[in-house]
């Protein structure tokens with residue numbers, strides 16, 4: 001479970017808006033700077049399934065309802081995500097859709113490497129990058145970057161997925177900067193991203209805001225380390241000069257995955273749990289406010 005925490009702050013926000021006046025059909029002209037006042041309302045309560053909901057944006061900052069010129073605006077994407085709905089915005093029809101995170105069936109045409117596939121999606125051949133995991137390189141144009149383990153992971157994914165029908169699930173962003181679809185891939189109802197971690201074929205890689213399953217991914221990786229699976233064969237926990245008890249103590253990592261905190265209520269934002277040992281191994285730094 002992700003945790004939503006909040007600090008109670010009321011403040012006014014003054015915005016400079018550029019108001020566009022529409023003259024005629026679809027022609028906008030005359031941009032004018034205007035000062036308006038909006039108010040963030042942390043005292044407005046949103047209850048979903050009998051629980052008071054708190055929201056944060058992709059940077060982990062708290063999101064509040066906004067009162068602007070007498071109208072209340074709600075953080076629809078955050079509400080949808082909290083309800084477990086997929087929130088889609090279609091620019092052309094100006095439609096927001098909240099739907100169950102439906103998985104779409106596709107055929108895997110080719111496995112590119114351990115964490116990248118080519119699938120036939122909505123009539124197009126598309127590259128799919130598995131979210132939240134990284135396998136070592138095996139198909140990099142620079143042969144120096146390819147490793148034995150990368151080839152092993154590629155062979156593993158190829159064996160499991162090539163020619164199969166899988167289901168795709170999206171997170172917040174549908175595509176990455178290279179135009180690849182960002183997906184959780186399911187084979188026979190089991191998530192393959194997590195299986196790669198469980199088998200030690202891939203390492204966790206946190207990609208805010210696409211962090212829906214980051215907590216269970218981190219746990220799967222921990223089990224793989226403890227079992228010495230795949231790349232973790234012969235793994236010995238790094239020594240950070242802390243006691244075993246400290247190593248296993250729970251810390252809270254922000255959704256941006258850069259810092260770890262002593263408490264889940266340190267600042268506003270979304271946190272997931274980790275052990276201190278894992279946070280240190282991932283190179284995260286201690287929050288200077290709570291440590």
Ligand SMILES: [Zn+2]
Nearest residue numbers: 261266287290
């Ligand atoms: Zn902190």
